[in-house]
Amino acid sequence: MAKIDQVVVWIWGIRNTFQSLVAILTTLLVVTAIYLTQDAGQACEQRPIASDLTSKCDLFSGKWVFDNESYPLYKEQECTYMSDQLACEKFGRKDLNYQNWRWKPHQCDLPRFNATALLERLRNKRLVFVGDSLNRGQWVSMICLVESAVPPSLKSMHTTANGSLNIFKAKEYNATIEFYWAPLLVESNSDNPVSHRVPERTVRVKAIEKHARYWTDADILVFNSYLWWKRPMMNVLWGSFGNPDGVYKGVEMVRVYEMGLRTWSDWVEFHVNSNKTQLFFVSMSPIHESAEEWGGAEGENCYKETEQxxxxxxxxxxxxxxxxxxxxxxxxxxxxxxxxxQMLNITQLAEYRKEGHPSIYRKQWEPLTEEQISNPSSYADCIHWCLPGVPDVWNELLYAYISHQ
Structure with a gap:
């Protein structure tokens, strides 16, 4: 009986030892899994997986970080196709810190812009920006970002469609990066790319084909339209320009904006092959025309601003x-x-950049009056953006989507 008891005790001891080993191994596995999960999580935060970047990180929520080592991404004077309306350094701006800010999303890092990689993505394709002068500024930015990767003999620029369509071509890649002037997307009396300043703006909110035929076969479309709608009322025309039977009616701002965008969205639905074409809409670009809004002096604007x-x-x-x-x-x-x-939600991140506008440091459309010269803030441009500058970040965001989809 004593031997049986000893055997039982011995077996029980083995069982306890085995259970202890199992418990220890289980604990080790759990600890290892937690460690690996945390480590992987940290790795994701530092180096986002390409396929997860745009889906799991809010690229538009973040902060500006001063970075004078890797920014600017190009030099103003070295961009062959720089616009005089955006070349602030060329026209006398001395404080150049506006060129050295990098956008840092809270949960990840934007991928470094790679001109060659983008051009490979665009091989045999069309990237077309459609909209107003702010979208044109983003287009100029994109040209400046990529053109250094293209030898002079293998790149060109030309204009067509009565000046509305500007086409940069990288011949080696058979790729084009284009801008089409359509500030309201639908047809309007402001459609001339040069002579579009009219006292009374009128739109045909149901008419878009005049413009859209130039975009139909694009592979990537980047739209914007906001500032030109920003007035209390706008004339809407049912009929054709020049037709005496046309019907005009004033429509308030938000309503007429929606009418125009509905026409645009219908065109997108029925004329774009979504399996082929990537679509983007850039949100409103903020203006900084009233310094009182950020605690500045009454009557001042972005002129002389050097800080965010x-x-x-x-x-x-x-x-x-x-x-x-x-x-x-x-x-x-x-x-x-x-x-x-995909909406490129650039509004909030650009709101902070009151110092990023051309102000007086740009080529003016018309000769300045003596009154303007005596008071520079009276003609400061607080709408558009200096290059290099804020629009480069818009294109970094665009690049993140193009390269990770």
Missing amino acids: IVKQEYWGNGSIPEMMHVVEKVLDDLRTRGINV
Whole structure:
């Protein structure tokens, strides 16, 4: 009986030892799994996986980081196709810190812009920017970002469609990066790319084909349209320009904006092959025309500004949330119809950059008056952006989507 008891005790001891070993091994496996998960999580934060970057990181929520080692991404004077309206250094600006800011999303890093990689993506393709002068500035930025990777003999620029369509071509890649002037997307009396300043703006909110025929076969389309709609009322024409039977009616701002975007969205739905074409819509670009909004002196604007706005989530009166909501609603409706248009939400990140505008440091459209010369702030451009500068970041965001989809 004693032997049986000893055997039982011995077996029980083995069982306990085995259970202890199992418990220890289980604990080790759990600890290892947690460690690996944490390590992988840290690695993802430092080096986002390409396929996850745009889906798991909010690229538009972040902060500006001063970086004078890797920025600017190009030199103003070395960009062959730089616009005199955006060449602030050329026209006398001395404080150049606006060129050295990098956008850092909170949960990841933007991929470094690689001109050669983008051109490979664009091989045998068309990238077309469509919209107003702010979109044209983004187009100029994109040209400046990529053209250094193309030998002089293998790149060209030409204009067609009565000056509305500007085409940069990288011949080795058979790739084009284009800009088409259509500030309201739909047809309007401001469609001339040079003579578009009219006292009374009129749109044909149901007419878009005049413009759209130049974009139909593009592989990547980047639209914007906001500032030209920003007025209390706008004339809407039912009929054709020059037709005495046309019907005109004044429509308030947000409503007429939605009417125009609905026409655009219908065109996108029925004329774009979503399996072939990537679609983007750039949100409203903020203006900095009233220094009082950020605590500056009454009557001042962006002139002489050299620092950013540091207040988190600062939002100026020039950016109208109701119009932003219209864009979001139209894009959401398109998604329900199977068409994905990615919004490049540049509004908040650009709101902080009151020092990034040309101010007086640009080529002026018309000779300045003596009154303007005596008061520089009276003609300061607080709408467009110096290059290199803020629009380069818009293109880094665009590059993230193009290269990771």
